[in-house]
Amino acid sequence: MMMAFTSVLYLVFGEEKTWVLGLVSSLANIPVLVFAVLQFKPIFDISYSTYDPAIFGKRGDRIIV
Numbered sequence: 001m002m003m004a005f006t007s008v009l010y011l012v013f014g015e016e017k018t019w020v021l022g023l024v025s026s027l028a029n030i031p032v033l034v035f036a037v038l039q040f041k042p043i044f045d046i047s048y049s050t051y052d053p054a055i056f057g058k059r060g061d062r063i064i065v
Helices: 002-013 018-051
Strands: none
Touching: 002 018
8 A cells, every 4th residue: 555655646746746745755654653653562561571581480489289
């Protein structure tokens, strides 16, 4: 979708109005950046809970028999 969007923008505004390309491209990147920023914390939490060093450590003094 992004490739098609970029191609249509270039075909419509390519030679005549280059400022429109920059403006629309900048505005189109805002949702992508917001998505990336909002997904950083869940990915960090998942990797921390999976690879946390404490999961292999000793949790108590009881011996499981």
